Amino acid sequence: MPLTVHHLQYSQSERIPWLCEELGIPYTLKLYQRDPMLAPKAIKDLNPIGQAPIIQDGDLTLAESAACCEYIIHKFGNGRLALPPSHKDxxxxxxxxxxxxxxxxxxxxxxxxxxxxxxxxxxxxxxxxxxxxxxxxxxxxxxxxxxxxxxxxxxxxxxxxxxxxxxxxxxxxxxxxxxxxxxxxxxxxxxxxxxxxxxxxxxxxxxxxxxxxxxxxxxxxxxxxxx
Ligand SMILES: N[C@@H](CCC(=O)N[C@@H](CS)C(=O)NCC(=O)O)C(=O)O
Structure with a gap:
C-alpha cells in the first residue's frame, strides 16, 4: 500500500484516517499514543515540529492536516470530497x-x-x-x-x-x-x-x-x- 498515515490518538490527525475511509482508499495506519499528553519521540522523528498528522507516500513525508487532505484527495481520491471551481458551492x-x-x-x-x-x-x-x-x-x-x-x-x-x-x-x-x-x-x-x-x-x-x-x-x- 503506497500510503501510510501516522495517527496520534486523541488528536486532530483523526481527520486523515477518516478521509481515507470516506474515500474508500487503501492505506496503512500507524497508531501512536500521547506520552502522557504530548506526542512520543517516534512522531518527532518523522516531523521535526513534533506534531501529527503525518503521511508518507514513497519517499515523501508530509505533515499539516489540510496539506495531507489535499494531497490524498488529489493524488489518491480523484478529487472526490473536494468541490471544483466550477461547482456553485x-x-x-x-x-x-x-x-x-x-x-x-x-x-x-x-x-x-x-x-x-x-x-x-x-x-x-x-x-x-x-x-x-x-x-x-x-x-x-x-x-x-x-x-x-x-x-x-x-x-x-x-x-x-x-x-x-x-x-x-x-x-x-x-x-x-x-x-x-x-x-x-x-x-x-x-x-x-x-x-x-x-x-x-x-x-x-x-x-x-x-x-x-x-x-x-x-x-x-x-x-x-x-x-
Ligand atoms: N496545524 C497542524 C497542527 C497539528 C497539531 O497541533 N497536532 C497535535 C495534535 S492535536 C500534536 O501532534 N500534538 C502533539 C505535541 O504537540 O506534542 C495540523 O493541522 O496538522
Missing part, C-alpha cells in the same frame, strides 16, 4: 475547509489558555465573545445546510469535526445551545466512514457529540495514574 467549500484550522481552532486554544490563567478581564471577555460569535455563525450555517459546503459532504467537514468533538477533551466548551452544530455532529456520527475510522484509529475513545464537554483528557490520565 466552491467558495463555501474552500471557506469552510480553511475555517477550522485558520480561525476557529486557534481562537478555541487562545480562549482555553487565557481561561487557565485568568477567568475574568477585558481580554478574556473579548476573546470569549469572538469565539462564541464564530460558533454562532457556524451554528446558523448548519441549521440551514446539511453539510458545511452545502448539500454535499466534503473535506470541509472532515477538517472541522475535530475542533467540535475530540478537541473538547482538552478544552471544555459547552455546545448545548448550538442546536445546529449538535444536529450536524449527530449526522456525522452516523456516517459509515466516520464509524470505520473511529474503530480503527481511536477504538477506545468515547463519541464526543453531546452538548456537554466530554471528560477531560487530563482527568482521564489522572484516573489511570499516568500523570
Amino acid at each position: 466552491y467558495a463555501d467549500y474552500i471557506y469552510w475547509f480553511h475555517f477550522s484550522n485558520g480561525t476557529l481552532q486557534p481562537m478555541e486554544l487562545l480562549v482555553f489558555s487565557i481561561l487557565r490563567v485568568q477567568s475574568e478581564g477585558p481580554a478574556t471577555a473579548r476573546y470569549k465573545e469572538m469565539f462564541e460569535r464564530m460558533l454562532t455563525i457556524m451554528d446558523k450555517r448548519l441549521r440551514e445546510n446539511k453539510w458545511l459546503a452545502g448539500e454535499e459532504f466534503t473535506a470541509a467537514d472532515i477538517m472541522t469535526v475535530f475542533s467540535l468533538t475530540t478537541m473538547r477533551a482538552f478544552d471544555p466548551i459547552d455546545l448545548t445551545k448550538y442546536k445546529g452544530i449538535l444536529g450536524y455532529l449527530k449526522r456525522v456520527s452516523e456516517r459509515e466512514g466516520y464509524k470505520k475510522a473511529r474503530a480503527k484509529a481511536d477504538p477506545e475513545m468515547e463519541l464526543m457529540i453531546e452538548g456537554k464537554a466530554p471528560r477531560q483528557f487530563e482527568d482521564k490520565l489522572k484516573a489511570e495514574g499516568k500523570i
Whole structure:
C-alpha cells in the first residue's frame, strides 16, 4: 500500500484516517499514543515540529492536516470530497475547509489558555465573545445546510469535526445551545466512514457529540495514574 498515515490518538490527525475511509482508499495506519499528553519521540522523528498528522507516500513525508487532505484527495481520491471551481458551492467549500484550522481552532486554544490563567478581564471577555460569535455563525450555517459546503459532504467537514468533538477533551466548551452544530455532529456520527475510522484509529475513545464537554483528557490520565 503506497500510503501510510501516522495517527496520534486523541488528536486532530483523526481527520486523515477518516478521509481515507470516506474515500474508500487503501492505506496503512500507524497508531501512536500521547506520552502522557504530548506526542512520543517516534512522531518527532518523522516531523521535526513534533506534531501529527503525518503521511508518507514513497519517499515523501508530509505533515499539516489540510496539506495531507489535499494531497490524498488529489493524488489518491480523484478529487472526490473536494468541490471544483466550477461547482456553485466552491467558495463555501474552500471557506469552510480553511475555517477550522485558520480561525476557529486557534481562537478555541487562545480562549482555553487565557481561561487557565485568568477567568475574568477585558481580554478574556473579548476573546470569549469572538469565539462564541464564530460558533454562532457556524451554528446558523448548519441549521440551514446539511453539510458545511452545502448539500454535499466534503473535506470541509472532515477538517472541522475535530475542533467540535475530540478537541473538547482538552478544552471544555459547552455546545448545548448550538442546536445546529449538535444536529450536524449527530449526522456525522452516523456516517459509515466516520464509524470505520473511529474503530480503527481511536477504538477506545468515547463519541464526543453531546452538548456537554466530554471528560477531560487530563482527568482521564489522572484516573489511570499516568500523570
Ligand atoms: N496545524 C497542524 C497542527 C497539528 C497539531 O497541533 N497536532 C497535535 C495534535 S492535536 C500534536 O501532534 N500534538 C502533539 C505535541 O504537540 O506534542 C495540523 O493541522 O496538522
